[in-house]
Amino acid sequence: MLIDENEKQNLKKRFPDIELCYEQINHNKVFKYDYCLIIPQGKKCFLWFTYLNDKNVCLLIEKGRNNEISYISIETCQYLPELSLGTILYGSLIHYNKNKFFCCEDIIYYKGYNIYDHNFKRKLTTLQIIFEQELNQNVYTKNEVVVTLPIISNNKETIMEEIKYLPYQVYHIQYRFNRNNHVINTLYNNNNSKSPRLIFAVKPKVKSDIYELYCYSNSRNEFYDIAFISDYKTSVYMNNIFRNIKENQNLDYLEESDDDEDFQNINEDKYVDMNKVANIICEYNYRFKKWVPIKMTKDRKIATRRDIHQALIQKS
Incomplete structure (x- = not known):
């Protein structure tokens, strides 16, 4: 609908x-607060549930200079018709995994009533009703916008810990x-939250998605840990380095039968280059306390145990 x-x-x-x-404010010393919210980077906008030509619509509203509306679009969203009596949310529009998310940090109108001046405790009660009863957060098409709340806590330490795991x-x-x-908003320096990255020598094991990480210690490479393969994309990337798996390059191979040579070779490691060692930049995942392979590098200098210790100490 245009x-x-x-x-x-x-x-x-x-x-x-x-x-x-x-x-x-530019400093982080805020006292006697009741709630902390993590506000994502994204385009600031309003989500307006209203009507257009006798139809209920969800509108994305952006404002430019002089507080004037600069952009309006109709968004697909699953909600109860009652919200279109006049409900306005304020927040940030972000994109993740090819989906659109509207992260609501404030509610201005609710079903025609101006509640902007309500304290945050009352607003949370209203938002709880909306998100539990009047909004459906399931996505049925790629064009839908998912309406969410930011991470909220009454403890700043909890908030700072959560930030480490955000995508x-x-x-x-x-x-x-x-x-x-x-x-009160305080600017957040994202450089403080970046996970450390180090170079490890990586060797494959026969079992899929199992890779050994080696660091430099005592004048030689020593086993350190098993890499964490966090998702399908990482799995395919590592397979392309160490394994000869045709399906990774072309899905049509899934429809083809094994050739005679593959059929006759019954060795477990027939698809794995067990002699290959690659230096790979890895990023530390705090939630799983493991290193995730990111990309191969020509740099020959791999991390020492001291490097690893220092990288993790600095973030603790």
């Missing part, structure tokens, strides 16, 4: 005049209060 120019002008006139009052960049740590609608 919006013509006349409809856009009409919607701009109908959209309430909203002035957000958020305080931004997206963080923009703000936001502080909210039970007694009022005061909002």
Whole structure:
């Protein structure tokens, strides 16, 4: 469903005049807060559940200079019709794994009522109703937008620990209060959250997705740990380095039968180059406490046990 120019002008006139009052500070010392929120990096926008030509619609609204609407689009989203009585959410639009996510950090209107000045505790109660009863977060097509809440905690230490595992960049740590609608944002330095990367010598094992990591110690390469193959993409990448698996290059091979040579070779390691050693940059995964292969490198200098210790100590 497209919006013509006349409809856009009409919607701009109908959209309430909203002035957000958020305080931004450069230091991280905020006292007596009730909630911490992790706000992702993304385009700031509104999600407006309303009507257009007698149809319920979910509109993405972006504002530019002078607080004027610069962009309007209709988004596909699963929700109850009652929200279209006039519900406006504010947040960030981010993209992950080819899906669109709207991360809601505030609610301005709920079913026609202006609740912007409500304290955050009351707003959380309203948001709980919306997300538990009135919004469906399942995705049925790739064009749908998934509406989510940010990670919320009453403990900053918990928030800082969660950041280590997030697949997206963080923009703000936001502080909210039970007694009022005061909002304080502190900028977050994503460089502090990056997982350390080191080079290991990597050798394959016969069993799929099992690779040994070697570091330099006592004037020789010593076994350190087993690599963590975190997803299908990493598995395929490592197979391309160490294994001769035709299906990795061409899915049509899945339909073909093994040739005579493959059929006659019953060795378990027939697809694996057991003599190959590759230097690979690996990134530390804090959740699983393992190193994940990222990419092969021509750099011949691999990490020492001291390098590994220092990298992990700096992040603890």
